[in-house]
Amino acid sequence: MSIFKRVGDLFKANVNDMIDRAEDPEKMIKQSIIDMEKQLTGATQALGQAMASEKAAFNTLEKAKKTSSEWEEKAKIALKAGNQELAKKALSAKVNSDQSIASFQQTYDSIHGQVVDLRSRVEALRAKLEEAQGQQNILIARARTADAQKDIAQAISGVDSKSAFSRMEKMERKIEEKEAEAQAFTNVSGDDILAKDEFKELATNSSVDEELARLMAEMNSESK
Template sequence: MGIFSRLKTLISSNVNDMINKAENPEKMLNQLIIDMNEQLIESKKAVAMAIADEKKLERETLNQQAQAQEWERKAMLAVRAGQDDLAKEALLRKQEYENNYVEYKKQWEAQKASVEKLKESLKELQNKIEEAQRKKNLLIARAKRAEAQQKIQNTISNVTGNKSAFEAFDRMAQKVDQLEAEADAAKELEDFSKDTNLEKRFAALEKSDASADLMLMELKEKMKALPDNSSN
């Protein structure tokens, strides 16, 4: 089980180091998946070696059992041949192989149980890596959104913090308002001047007509007072 402890330690070390830097979340996540897959390959190799050892122990266990059975067969053969001493030697050899068989079987069963645990852990690790790969794109998208939001927030903070720009903008708005007011006033004065000149012209005209009428009346009165020269 030590391979998975080493894997966990390595991944944890890489994650902590990359998270502390956190310069590029996408790069960090991609590299983390690469590290996981590399360690998965190494773990598979270790598990394969453990399986090979288990198979070797199994074969040797079965071999010891077969040898014990073979020496028992030989003992029986010796008994049938009336060679008890040879049968005893065969039985002693059978006992030796049976003892070996018991020891090998214990080791084989222990190795087999260990291999099963390794297989389960390896499968769990592979599932977690596959899950991490599925989540990677989502995490990258979330990181990009967070980065964009941070940039917007920084821009807002910078603009809000720069009061001089807003003050200058307000002053310019006031200046534009003043220019518009002055333009309206000038136009109003111009229109007023036009109206005044027009009134003066009509007043002069009216005055001119009144004077002409008065002079005409005076002339007619003067002519009435003169002697009638029509007979001349």
């Protein structure tokens, strides 16, 4: 039956292949479970209908057997009463019932075989569904892990220029550039200050020398 073949195909699919073909493997896995549940429901309903037909065929068969037995009892009663003609009529009816029994038995056996086959298939389908339900969380976890690994790899390699890590790295580079620029200005400014201090010191020393010469001259003049 097609529904059982489809179930088998679902379980042959590899989760990595699902990730490659589906935009959202998690949704695909959940949808597969839903589809399998629907298939199990349909198969169970078909089994129920077959079982109802089996019961009806069994009841018809049993009724025919009972009718045959009743005609045989009537034939015995007629013979005991010495009425062979009536006994023959009863046995003729019994023969007709026996012919019906053969036909009903064949119908019942056919339906019963179908029920046995359907029941085994439904049980197999139920087992596969339970297996799928048990694997559902594992497959979803594997899909999520694969997505996480991909995101991490992209963040590290910088493949995704829009990622937060990539933006942070760009900001860090800009800050480093600003720091280097600020340090350069600081160094230049420091050199200017040092130069101004040296010139100031030279001017101060010159004034001191002049004052020293003046004072020594005055003292020499006074001593004479």
